[in-house]
Amino acid sequence: MARPALRIDAVLVQAVIAGALSFAHLHDLAAAAGQDGWKAWAYPVSVDLLLVAAWRRLRTDGPSRLAWCWFVIALVASLGANVATAGLLDLDDVPAWLRILVAAWPALAFMGGTLLAHSPARPEPVPAAEPEPAAAEPDPVPDPVAVPASEEPPALTTAAPSPPVPVPAALVDHARKVAADHEKRTGARIDTATLRARLGVPPHLADAIAAQLT
Numbered sequence: 001m002a003r004p005a006l007r008i009d010a011v012l013v014q015a016v017i018a019g020a021l022s023f024a025h026l027h028d029l030a031a032a033a034g035q036d037g038w039k040a041w042a043y044p045v046s047v048d049l050l051l052v053a054a055w056r057r058l059r060t061d062g063p064s065r066l067a068w069c070w071f072v073i074a075l076v077a078s079l080g081a082n083v084a085t086a087g088l089l090d091l092d093d094v095p096a097w098l099r100i101l102v103a104a105w106p107a108l109a110f111m112g113g114t115l116l117a118h119s120p121a122r123p124e125p126v127p128a129a130e131p132e133p134a135a136a137e138p139d140p141v142p143d144p145v146a147v148p149a150s151e152e153p154p155a156l157t158t159a160a161p162s163p164p165v166p167v168p169a170a171l172v173d174h175a176r177k178v179a180a181d182h183e184k185r186t187g188a189r190i191d192t193a194t195l196r197a198r199l200g201v202p203p204h205l206a207d208a209i210a211a212q213l214t
Contacts, residue, residue: 022078023048029081032091033102043102046109047081050074053116066119070112077105167208175199175209 026044035043054071061067084098085091178198182190190198195213196206 019048022082025085026078026081028085028091029098030102032094033099034094035102043105044081046106047074047077050109050112050116051078053113057116066115070116073108073112167205167212171199171201172209172212175213179213 023044026047027040030043031040050070051074054067054074057064057067058071089098175195179190179195182188182194182198192206192210195210196203199206199209201209
């Protein structure tokens with residue numbers, strides 16, 4: 001698979017050019033204000049880093065007074081250096097107030113970077129607790145006194161006892177032998193289910209035989 005050809009992004013090129021020019025203007029202003037050597041090169045780095053930190057805080061945590069305040073301060077410092085080096089200020093004779101601002105910038109930038117890095121973000125709103133559903137009220141128990149006299153309780157019916165099942169005497173004798181053999185082998189009396197299985201009779205006939213064996 002062929003790799004895509006390198007494409008030059010016009011926005012990126014413009015950003016590099018603008019950053020280089022702003023960097024040079026900040027360096028020239030710091031050098032004119034008495035910050036020579038490596039210190040003059042550190043000023044544009046400090047301004048740009050504070051600007052990026054404030055913008056990142058705005059993008060990640062949303063708008064806040066802290067982030068907007070330091071973003072405006074860094075932007076004014078960058079724009080001010082660009083304007084001051086455009087011929088409106090004599091760099092050979094920098095006023096005292098500008099020297100004071102340039103000298104105080106490191107402490108100001110350090111405080112801003114620390115606040116942006118360590119100040120907590122806006123707390124998320126706590127959702128309101130949902131009300132608990134009300135317990136269902138039990139159905140009212142009818143008052144026995146309030147029942148109309150015309151409504152009489154239904155009469156209880158008793159099932160008629162079923163007639164006894166006739167069992168042949170020979171079958172009872174055979175069942176006794178089976179029960180005795182089972183008790184001799186197992187040491188326990190035979191139950192109705194086992195007796196029914198050994199005799200091969202229906203359940204009602206097995207119950208009748210078991211009743212005669214007791």
